[in-house]
Amino acid sequence: MIRVKNIHFTYNDREVLRGIDFRMGNEIVALVGQNGSGKTTFAKHLNGLLKPTSGSVEVDGLDTREHTVAELSRLVGYVFQNPEHMFFEENVFREVAFGPKNLGLSEDEIEARVRWALKAVNLEGYEERTPYSLSGGEKQRLAIACVLAMKPRYIILDEPTTGLDARNSESVIETIGRLHSEGHGILLITHDMELVLRMAERVMLLKEGRKVFDGPVEEFFSLELGAYGLDRPELLEASERLGAGFVRSVGELMKKLGGEGVDGAVLP
Amino acid sequence: MVQFYRERDSLLHRLDPRVKIIGTTLGIAAIMLYNDPVVLIPLFFVFLLIGAFLGKISIREQMTLLKPLLPIVIITIAVWPLIYKPRLMGVLFGVSFSMRLLTFALLTFLLLATTSQADLILGFVKLGMPHEYGLTISISLRYIPTLYRLAGTIMDAQKSRGWEVEKGNFITRARKMTAVLIPLLVSSLKTAHELSIALESRSFGASPRRTFIREIRMTKGDYVALALTIGLFLLALYARYGLGLGHISIYPR
Numbered sequence: 016m017i018r019v020k021n022i023h024f025t026y027n028d029r030e031v032l033r034g035i036d037f038r039m040g041n042e043i044v045a046l047v048g049q050n051g052s053g054k055t056t057f058a059k060h061l062n063g064l065l066k067p068t069s070g071s072v073e074v075d076g077l078d079t080r081e082h083t084v085a086e087l088s089r090l091v092g093y094v095f096q097n098p099e100h101m102f103f104e105e106n107v108f109r110e111v112a113f114g115p116k117n118l119g120l121s122e123d124e125i126e127a128r129v130r131w132a133l134k135a136v137n138l139e140g141y142e143e144r145t146p147y148s149l150s151g152g153e154k155q156r157l158a159i160a161c162v163l164a165m166k167p168r169y170i171i172l173d174e175p176t177t178g179l180d181a182r183n184s185e186s187v188i189e190t191i192g193r194l195h196s197e198g199h200g201i202l203l204i205t206h207d208m209e210l211v212l213r214m215a216e217r218v219m220l221l222k223e224g225r226k227v228f229d230g231p232v233e234e235f236f237s238l239e240l241g242a243y244g245l246d247r248p249e250l251l252e253a254s255e256r257l258g259a260g261f262v263r264s265v266g267e268l269m270k271k272l273g274g275e276g277v278d279g280a281v282l283p
Numbered sequence: 284m285v286q287f288y289r290e291r292d293s294l295l296h297r298l299d300p301r302v303k304i305i306g307t308t309l310g311i312a313a314i315m316l317y318n319d320p321v322v323l324i325p326l327f328f329v330f331l332l333i334g335a336f337l338g339k340i341s342i343r344e345q346m347t348l349l350k351p352l353l354p355i356v357i358i359t360i361a362v363w364p365l366i367y368k369p370r371l372m373g374v375l376f377g378v379s380f381s382m383r384l385l386t387f388a389l390l391t392f393l394l395l396a397t398t399s400q401a402d403l404i405l406g407f408v409k410l411g412m413p414h415e416y417g418l419t420i421s422i423s424l425r426y427i428p429t430l431y432r433l434a435g436t437i438m439d440a441q442k443s444r445g446w447e448v449e450k451g452n453f454i455t456r457a458r459k460m461t462a463v464l465i466p467l468l469v470s471s472l473k474t475a476h477e478l479s480i481a482l483e484s485r486s487f488g489a490s491p492r493r494t495f496i497r498e499i500r501m502t503k504g505d506y507v508a509l510a511l512t513i514g515l516f517l518l519a520l521y522a523r524y525g526l527g528l529g530h531i532s533i534y535p536r
C-alpha cells in the first residue's frame with residue numbers, strides 16, 4: 016500500500032503540490048490533469064526522487080524520507096517519459112541487467128530476471144540488439160523491462176503511449192494490462208482519455224497542485240471534463256447516445272446492444 | 284524552459300551589447316588580477332549591487348543562479364587547507380579561488396540576464412566575430428539551462444534503477460557517470476541535429492553576406508559607459524601592478 020498524507024512541495028518558491036492525500040494498492044490508477052498541474056512532481060514523490068516539503072509518503076510501511084531512491088527502487092518502479100533518457104549499454108541484455116546489478120544480485124539471479132523481464136514485455140530474442148536501434152514501442156517496452164527487472168510491487172508510467180503509433184501503443188497497453196493482472200499496482204500518467212477509459216479502475220485528477228477528484232472511472236467520466244481542459248472519449252459519447260450508458264470498450268458496447276448492430280447484423 | 288534572460292527596463296538592458304561584452308570580459312580579467320579575498324569579496328558584492336541597481340536583477344535572483352555552484356565552493360574551501368600550509372593561509376586561498384569562480388559566474392550571468400539572444404549574437408558579430416560563431420556561442424549559452432535540466436532528468440531515471448553515484452571510489456564513480464553521460468550525449472546530439480536541419484531549412488549559410496533585421500548603434504551614453512569601464516579596468520591594473528595591492532604570494536620564496 017502506498018500512503019500519501021497531505022504532501023506539499025515547493026520548487027524555488029513556487030508551491031507545485033498543495034496538500035495531496037492519496038492511497039493506492041494493486042490497482043490501475045490514472046493520474047490526469049493539464050500540463051503543469053503537478054502530475055510528474057507528484058509521481059516523483061512515490062519513489063523518493065523528491066521528498067515532500069511537508070506531509071509524508073509511505074510505501075509498504077517505509078517512509079520515503081528515511082530511504083534512498085535506490086532502496087525504494089525495489090518497491091516502486093518509475094518508467095520515465097522518454098525511454099532514451101535511460102539507455103546507455105551496448106545491448107538490450109546489459110541494459111536490463113543494469114538495475115538488478117545495482118541491487119547486488121548474483122549472476123544467475125540477474126540472468127533469470129533479465130530473461131523474465133524481457134519475456135514479460137514481449138522482447139525475447141532482442142538480447143543482442145542495441146537499445147537505440149529499436150522502434151518507439153520497443154524502446155518503451157524495453158524501458159518497462161528495465162524497471163520490471165527490479166521486481167517492484169508498484170509501477171509508475173509517465174505518458175507511456177505518447178508519440179507512439181497505434182500498433183506500438185497497443186503493444187505497450189497490452190504489457191500494462193498483463194502487469195496489472197500479475198498483481199502490480201500501476202500509476203498511469205496520461206493525457207489520453209481513451210486510454211484512461213480503457214485501462215483505469217480509478218482516476219485522480221490534479222489541478223494546480225490540488226486533488227480535485229479521486230474516484231472510480233465511471234464517476235470520473237460523469238464530471239464536466241471540459242472545465243479541466245479534458246475531452247470525453249468518443250466511445251462514451253456514442254454509447255450514451257445509443258442509450259447503452261457507461262462502457263469501457265467497443266466490445267462492451269456491442270454486448271450491451273445485444274450483439275446486434277445496424278440492420279440487425281450480428282457483431283462479434 | 285529555464286532562461287537566463289530577464290526582460291526588464293534597466294540601464295544595463297539598454298546598454299549596447301558590445302559595451303556589455305567588453306565590460307564582462309574586462310571584469311573577468313580584473314578578478315584574475317587579484318587573489319586577496321580582502322579585494323575579491325568586496326568586488327563580488329559590488330558586481331552584485333550593480334546587477335541589482337543598474338540591471339534590476341534582484342540579489343535573490345542572482346543568488347538563485349549561483350546556488351548550483353555551492354558544492355564546488357564548499358569543496359574548494361575545504362580542500363585548500365588540506366594541501367596548503369600554514370592552514371590558515373590555505374583557508375584564505377580557498378576563499379579567494381571560490382570568490383573568483385563566483386564572480387566569474389556572476390558576470391557571465393549578468394550579461395546573459397540583461398541581453399537578449401538576438402542582441403548577444405549581434406554584439407559578437409559586430410565586434411568582428413564571424414556570424415556562424417556568434418550564433419554558435421549564443422545557442423550554446425541558451426542550451427546550458429536545458430542541458431542542466433536534462434542531466435537532472437537522466438540522473439533521476441538512473442536512480443530509479445538503483446544507480447547511486449555516492450558509492451564507491453573515484454574510478455567506480457567515474458565509470459558510473461557513463462550511465463548519465465551517454466544518454467546526455469545522445470540527446471544533445473539529437474537536439475543539435477534537429478537544430479541544424481531547422482537552420483538549413485531557413486537558408487542559414489546560403490549567402491556569404493547576411494542581412495540583420497535589427498541594427499545597433501552606439502549612443503553617447505554607450506560611449507560614456509565604455510570609457511568608464513575601460514577607465515576602471517586601467518585603475519585596477521594600476522592598483523595591482525603600480526601599487527602592488529591585492530596579491531598574496533602562494534608559493535613562499
Ligand SMILES: Nc1ncnc2c1ncn2[C@@H]1O[C@H](COP(=O)(O)OP(=O)(O)OP(=O)(O)O)[C@@H](O)[C@H]1O
Pocket residue numbers: 026027031048049050051052053054055056057
Ligand atoms: N525541476 C523543476 N524546477 C522548477 N520548476 C519545475 C521543475 N519541474 C517542474 N516544475 C514546475 O512545476 C510545475 C508542475 O510540473 P509537472 O512537471 O509536475 O507537471 P505535469 O503535470 O507533469 O505536466 P505535463 O503534463 O506537462 O508533464 C510546473 O509549473 C513546472 O514548471
Ligand SMILES: [Mg+2]
Pocket residue numbers: 054055056
Ligand atoms: Mg509530466
